[in-house]
Amino acid sequence: MKTNNLGYPRIGSNRELKKASELYWAGKISADELLEVGKNIRKENWQLQAKSGIDLIPSNDFSFYDQVLDLTLTLGAIPNRYSEIAKTNSALDLYFAMARGSQKEGQDVVAMEMTKWFDTNYHYIVPEFTKNQKFELFSTKIINEFVESKKLGITTKPVLIGPVTYLLLGKEKEEGFHRIDLIEKLLPVYFEILNALQNEGAEHIQLDEPFLALNLTDKERDAITYVYNEISKNFPSLKIILANYFDCFGENLETVLALPVHTLHLDLVRCSSQLDDILDSGKLANNVNLSLGVVDGRNIWKNDFKKSLATIKKATDALGKDRILIAPSCSLIHSPCDLDLETNDATLTPEIKQWLAFAKQKIEEIVLLQNFALDEVSLVDSVSFEQNTIANENRKTSKLIHNEGVKNRVASITNGDDKRRNLFAIRRFKQIEALKLPLFPTTTIGSFPQTTEVRSWRAKFKKGELSQKQYDDLLQKETEETIRFQEETGIDVLVHGEFERNDMVEYFGEQLDGFTFTKNGWVQSYGSRCVKPPVIYGDVSRPNPMTVRWAEFAQSLTPKWVKGMLTGPVTILQWSFVRNDQPRSETCTQIALAIRDEVVDLEKAGIKIIQIDEPAIREGLPLRKEEWANYLDWAIKAFRISASGVKDDTQIHTHMCYSEFNDIIQNIADMDADVITIECSRSQMELLDVFADFKYPNEIGPGVYDIHSPRVPSNEEMVHLLEKAASVIPVNQLWVNPDCGLKTRHWDETKKALIEMVAAAQQMRVSVENIATV
Ligand code: GLN
Ligand code: ZN
DSSP states (O other), X not given: OEXXXXXXXXXXTTOHHHHHHHHHHTTSSOHXXXXXXXXXXXXXXXXXXXXXXXXXXXXXXXXXXXXXXXXXXXXXXXXXXXXXXXXXXXXXXXXXXHHHOEXXXXXXXXXXXXXXXXXXXXXXXXXXXXXXXXXXXXXXXXXHHHHHHHHTTXXXXXXXXXXXXXXXXXXXXXXSOOGGGGHHHHHHHHHHHHHXXXXXXXOEEEXXXXXGGSOOOHHHHHHHHXXXXXXXXXXXXXXXXXXXXXXXXXGGHHHHHTSOOSEEXXXXXXXXXXXXXXXHHTXXXXXXXXXXXXXXXXXXXXXXXXXXXXXXXXXXXXXXXXXXXXXXXSOGGGSOSOGGGOOOTXXXXXXXXXXXXXXXXXXXXXXXXXXHHTTSSOTTTOHHHHHHHHHHHHHHHOTTTOOHHHHHHHHXXXXXXXXXXXXXXXXXXXXXXXXXXXSSOBBOOSBOOOOHHHHHHHHHHHHTSSOHHHHHHHHHHHHHHHHHHHHHHTXXXXXXXXXXXXXXXXXXXXXXXXXXXXXXXXXEEETTXXXXXXXXXXXXXXXXXXSHHHHHHHHHTOSSEEEXXXXXXXXXXXXXXXXXXXXXXXXXXXXXXXXHHHHHHHXXXXXXXXXXXXXXXXXXXXXXXXXXXXXXXXXXXXXHHHHTTSOTTSEEEEEESOXXXXXXXXXXXXXXXXXXXXXXXXXXXXXXXXXXXXXXXXXXXXXXXXXXXXXXXXXXXXXXXXXXXXXXXXXXXXXXXXXXXXXXSOHHHHHHHHHHHHHHHHHXXXXXXXXXXX
């Protein structure tokens, strides 16, 4: 029985890689200095795992930006627009140009697209393929890193994204072919890599094929069969570990069980039934081993040893100990690095801390599980086992976690609680009467520029250099100026600007019971960007109003409507580490009730328009289509619970950042927000396609300009977009707004853009009136 790690965080336990990369991009350190930081991180990671007792230690899990981009470079799939850069720059700078774009010395090349890695919050760089795509071994990173580890006395297991998954992760950049058709051209380069690794003495190779967790076409499944048979034919002595994670194999299981591989890795956290499915099928070949992913690679909870050992026992009873490997469910890059660095007892109390395990602790858990399973350490005498049992028992019963009031409230939710008092058709008339807004009402999505100054106030306040009163005064002044600016510009529905918020989830988490925060629990999101998700450890409740004060203050400054601004339950859930001792739907419902109370309090305070942001609702969709309906059912219900406590003439808005909701448009409509504002200025055609077929029943604000760019759009551009929108959506349903919050923008461009936007709305009103009079 071996221990098998799939990947280790590469950001460094103090985010050394982030800091060094950013210094390098700013021209403040040399390439050699950056390379050295990378080398040290790899060495530390390998030595830590070796010392802990991991048998199969991954290499090539390190990356300066992204592992998919590493592979794109390895395979020489470099898009044409980088060919000039490739000629005149180092491979490292070419790599960063592909990741981030490059604007220097007259060159101006855009970056490759970035998108989410399956259902995680990690983003990868999307490969681009052409019909005549060529592949060639361009970078030998994977081989170099294997040799590097060998020099340290550690024979690692090189990790590589499998060829089918690599192709499926990409996009066709021209018509007339499907990327999976490239498989025969691609495979020879993989062979070259495998050959080189074998020559250097590699024994195990991990090939990640997480697309096996998705609904594949026959052709894609055939590609899997073809690839792994070819590899086995050509490399009979390489031990191929085929890794799937994030969900079950589903209908791909049969195909997978017929593959001539050395080991199959299973994610038993996301798919606990997979082991039984395989054992019961009787179709696992005698010479195929199983790597049991029992330690959660994506969440921060301590493993439950009793439960894991029962799973391991089931497998060893059936197959024998030699055929079993103990592993994390997926690569640990989705976990923070080291719990030992959490020393702030006040926020992360010792009681909560004992329930947690970060990457380093997960490595220890994997080795302990192996020791117990091999009877090398007797359970009865083991302090570690006892501590694990105590911590898990404590968590089951802790007063910190369990709040009867919250549980009862969730249990007594009735059918009507997720419904507004009346249908939109009726609410609409009441809102028209109460709000008296013009046609094409203008608004923004919530945040205004978070300048360095605003952020410095918060930093000083946290350090105690500003008193609460001084800090509040500064925020009030900024809010007031923002209100005045919106009034002068002629915006119809104002916002307070969100200057008091650090982050749209953290701000609420800090005020809700059941949440805590780490000091150093960083996880890579993309490139050098890391996030530090809040930890939801217990029943969620709202001891006090969270936003009423700022909304009330802003409303007191102006006779125009100020929109209250909240983050919705699904987004709060999606961007946190969520407790695993109850279904996610249950936790989401608890958050929904807390937000509902806030909505009702805002209404009581005289706020007539309230926006509940749900930018993450689409990314919560499960990987397998057959699970969508269940997710959408509880997620949409949670939103509705949060929104439905108010009177008919209180207008509920929501905001979403993805326009790609063609396939869930009915569910979006089912949210029954009175107004939805969405991002679509970058993909207007897609949006319009949806509305050509689907009659969206409520009001809608398709974003008329892209806030992710500093570019100031012209009035004409926005009129053009609005005219397009008006051709598929009735004009009395349309709102005019940017496509997302403005917090990353500067004031000068924001002001110019919003002035243009208001002018565009006015022009639309005039042309509609003209049509009416004609
Ligand atoms: N109200 C938030 C803001 O304006 C919404 C952010 C988002 O959609 N991601 O910043
Ligand atoms: Zn947004």
